[in-house]
Amino acid sequence: MVSYVIRRTLIMVPTLIFISMLVFAIIELPPGDYFESYVQELRVLGESADLQEIEELKARYGFDNPLPIRYLHWAWGLLQGDFGYSFDYRMPVNDVVGDRLYLTIIVSFFTIIFTWIVAFPIGLYSATHQYSWGDYGLTFLGLLGIAIPQFMLAIIMMYFANIWFGTSIGSLMDAEFVGEPMSWPKFWSVVEHMWIPVVIIGTGGTAAMIRRLRANLLDELRKQYVVTARAKGLSPRRVVWKYPLRMALNFFIADIGSLLPAIISGAEITAIVLSLETTGPMLIRALQAQDMYLAGSFLMFLAFLTVIGVLISDIALGILDPRIRLDGGSRK
Known part of the structure; x- marks a missing residue:
């Protein structure tokens, strides 16, 4: 394990160098x-x-x-x-990002937690009660979550919030805190407004994760070792929790490589619709304006998080699943 981590860390250096060249070339290409x-x-x-x-x-x-x-x-x-100077904002990139980076991390972190909390029990129930009415109903809701784009769901929620409650759900904070430094009143204002974008952004990911967990768990439940465990008289709960669920969680761990960069990039279109003070709209604006230092810094940070996330997921998978070997070679 130690040699694997050292080897992968050394490989990260030329990988990031190549990505930096590619990012710089893409920004300079237009x-x-x-x-x-x-x-x-x-x-x-x-x-x-x-x-x-x-x-x-x-x-x-x-x-x-x-x-x-x-x-x-x-x-x-x-x-x-x-990270250079943002010509579009006329200030250093570090100052441009400011609180947007922290707000993006907060929103994305709670979105991930919301996705896992909702998807895990629903996917487990749907797999263990296959072809029941609950399975059909949850499958239908999952397909709706996948089919409806996040920005459309945001528009629908904005409309009904205005019609039914006479309130606007745009932005991540009250108007008096926009542009102000982070403080406890501003933080609690963000918490009060955060649940709406968390639900909207997390809906699509929750629906997809429910389907994946259900499919993986059903595949494990049909394997011979599960049939043998049931034949020995083990309780249904223990049969599911002992090994099948553990093996079905592999994709949760494998998703870390994509979750870390998603924390920073966020749901760009949804953020624009809801007027969220996150980094997604800023990244789109930087790419459109050819603000190379701002766009390049964002892209390199996303690449760094992707490489770190893949390393973490590989190590965690090796610990979680004994069938995965990190040292390579054949085992006699």
Whole structure:
């Protein structure tokens, strides 16, 4: 196990280097840069740009240098914790992200907890009561959750909240806390508003996870060792909890690799519909505006979380399931 972790950690270094090159190339691939897009946007609006300021920014951040030099400058800044300067927001990337990163982590964390709490008992019941009325009803609800897009569910909830209760469910906090530093009153305001986006974002993931847990558990319950356990007279509860459920949970652990980056990226379209102060809409805006330092920092952070998440899930799977061996080779 120790040698496996060391080997995987060493492999992470060239992997992240290659991803950083790919991210930088993708951001630089569209013609022009942020400054050209900015000047064109001002011309469309009938305004004039401060060309001297633009030239100073280009010289300061090396936009006149060749691409390899610019990549090395950007990568070295990432290693030092300097994520660069956001030209769109006119401030350092660290200041732009601000509370949005913490709010995104809070919302996504509780969304994951909500998904697991709802999906786990429903999937277990549906698998152990196959073809019952409860199974059919829960399956129908699961299919609805998969079929309805999250942004459409957000619009529906916004409409009925306004019609029935005369209230708006947009934003993550009361208006007086927007733009203010984090404090206990602001935190509790976020908690009060958070349950709506958590339910909306978690609905799709809950429905999909119910179906996966049901399918995996049904597959395990049909295997020979379960039939043998039942023939020996073990109670139905012990037959399910002893090994089949444990083996069926593998995909929960395997999902860690995708859950960690999802904590930061969040549900972008749903966040835009609900006017959530999360990082998803900011990432979309950065990509549209070719704000390379802001977009590149987001993408690299997502890549880092993906690599870490896959490592954690592989180690956890090796501990949970004895059939999975991390050392490779054949076993006699």
